[in-house]
Amino acid sequence: MKLRTTLMLSALLVAAAATTRADELATVEQKLEQAWSKHKSVSAKMTLNTHLAMGSMVMDGKGTGTLDMLKKDGKHLVRVEIENNVTQKMGEKENKLQQKQLIVSDGKFTYTVQQIGDRKMAVKSDPDDRIAGGPKDNIEQYRKHNTLKLLPEESVDGAKTFVIEATPKKAGPRGASKTVFYYQKDTGLMVKMVQFGPDNKPVTTLTYHDIKFDTAISPDRFVFKAPEGVTVVDQTTKKDAKPAKPPVKP
Numbered sequence: 001m002k003l004r005t006t007l008m009l010s011a012l013l014v015a016a017a018a019t020t021r022a023d024e025l026a027t028v029e030q031k032l033e034q035a036w037s038k039h040k041s042v043s044a045k046m047t048l049n050t051h052l053a054m055g056s057m058v059m060d061g062k063g064t065g066t067l068d069m070l071k072k073d074g075k076h077l078v079r080v081e082i083e084n085n086v087t088q089k090m091g092e093k094e095n096k097l098q099q100k101q102l103i104v105s106d107g108k109f110t111y112t113v114q115q116i117g118d119r120k121m122a123v124k125s126d127p128d129d130r131i132a133g134g135p136k137d138n139i140e141q142y143r144k145h146n147t148l149k150l151l152p153e154e155s156v157d158g159a160k161t162f163v164i165e166a167t168p169k170k171a172g173p174r175g176a177s178k179t180v181f182y183y184q185k186d187t188g189l190m191v192k193m194v195q196f197g198p199d200n201k202p203v204t205t206l207t208y209h210d211i212k213f214d215t216a217i218s219p220d221r222f223v224f225k226a227p228e229g230v231t232v233v234d235q236t237t238k239k240d241a242k243p244a245k246p247p248v249k250p
Contacts, residue, residue, distance in 0.1 A: 025150045028162050032135035036188025041217050042069045042133060044189075044208040046082060052203050061086040063099075067208065069132045070217045075107035076132040077222035103131055104224040109236060111224040122232040133190050133208070135183050142166040142179070151180070156192050157209060160185045177203070187213065 048063035065082030080103040088095045100115040105127055113122045129137035142148065146166035154163050161182040168177065178200075182192035189211065195204040226232050 025148060025164070028150060028164070029135065029139060031185070032162060032183050032188040034188070035184075035186055036134045036136070039187060039189075039213045040071050041214055042067065042189060042211065043215055043217065044133075044211040046080075047205075047207045047209065048082060048084060049205045050084075050086070050203065052197070056091050058089045059086060061099075065101075067133060068217055068221055070219065070222065072107065072219060075127075076105065076129050076134070077107055077219065078103065078105040078110075078132050079221055080104075080131060104222060105129075105131060106222050106224060111226075111232065113227060113230070120227055120230045122226055122230045123235055124232050125235045126237055135188050135190065138181070138190060139164065145169055146179075153185075154182065156182050156184075156207070159191065161191065172198075187211075 044067045046063075046065040046067055048061065048065070050059065050061035050063075052059045061084050063082050063084030065080060068079045070077040080101070082101050084099040084101070086097045086099060088097070097116060100113075102111075102113040104111045107127060110125050110128050110131070111122065112125065113120060115121075130141055139148070143166075146168055149165045149167070151163040151165050154161055161184055164181045164183070166179045166181070177198050178196050180194045180196070181190055183190050189208070191208045191211070193204075193206045194202050197203045
């Protein structure tokens with residue numbers, strides 16, 4: 001009886017602790033969204049570092065870029081430009097690639113242009129507010145397939161941040177790989193994201209710096225123009241498409 005009572009108390013304590021952590025995370029999300037709602041625009045520089053080792057193959061990447069975001073008519077207008085220099089090593093062989101990516105979201109659609117060497121590809125997709133750097137859409141999207149956990153606060157470039165860890169509910173072929181997000185407490189902006197491999201070592205680290213809030217940004221910056229000679233592949237879900245009318249019977 002005493003053992004059973006002890007086990008029941010332990011289970012209750014674990015459940016209570018889990019509920020408390022969930023409440024704390026919900027409170028943090030509210031604080032972040034409130035902070036994010038106060039700003040109309042964001043401009044920042046980006047740094048992207050990648051290190052991936054799979055057997056004898058090692059890939060290292062260093063990228064730099066910019067983020068511009070403007071809130072207009074309840075929507076996020078976003079432009080991201082990034083250039084990434086990648087080195088792939090397979091034994092003694094080494095291959096270097098230059099990758100460029102342009103992402104433009106005009107509030108209705110998101111356009112992505114990917115360039116590897118001289119090859120360019122362009123895709124039109126549904127709008128994705130996660131690229132704006134705000135908390136709500138990013139957290140909600142990760143919650144669908146991950147278990148979220150609030151970690152101790154940290155400072156990034158001297159600014160205090162809330163830290164949220166996302167661990168997949170189902171492990172992939174190589175095991176679970178978590179992602180950790182760092183959101184500025186006073187602005188709600190995600191200023192750092194680290195993706196880990198199954199060995200719990202960082203694979204990709206994205207950081208924002210030289211951040212400016214509420215500066216004037218022309219809406220023209222978020223107008224997409226397809227590169228000359230590049231066909232834009234439409235991958236939208238076409239939710240507004242009207243069903244075809246049935247043929248009229250004679």
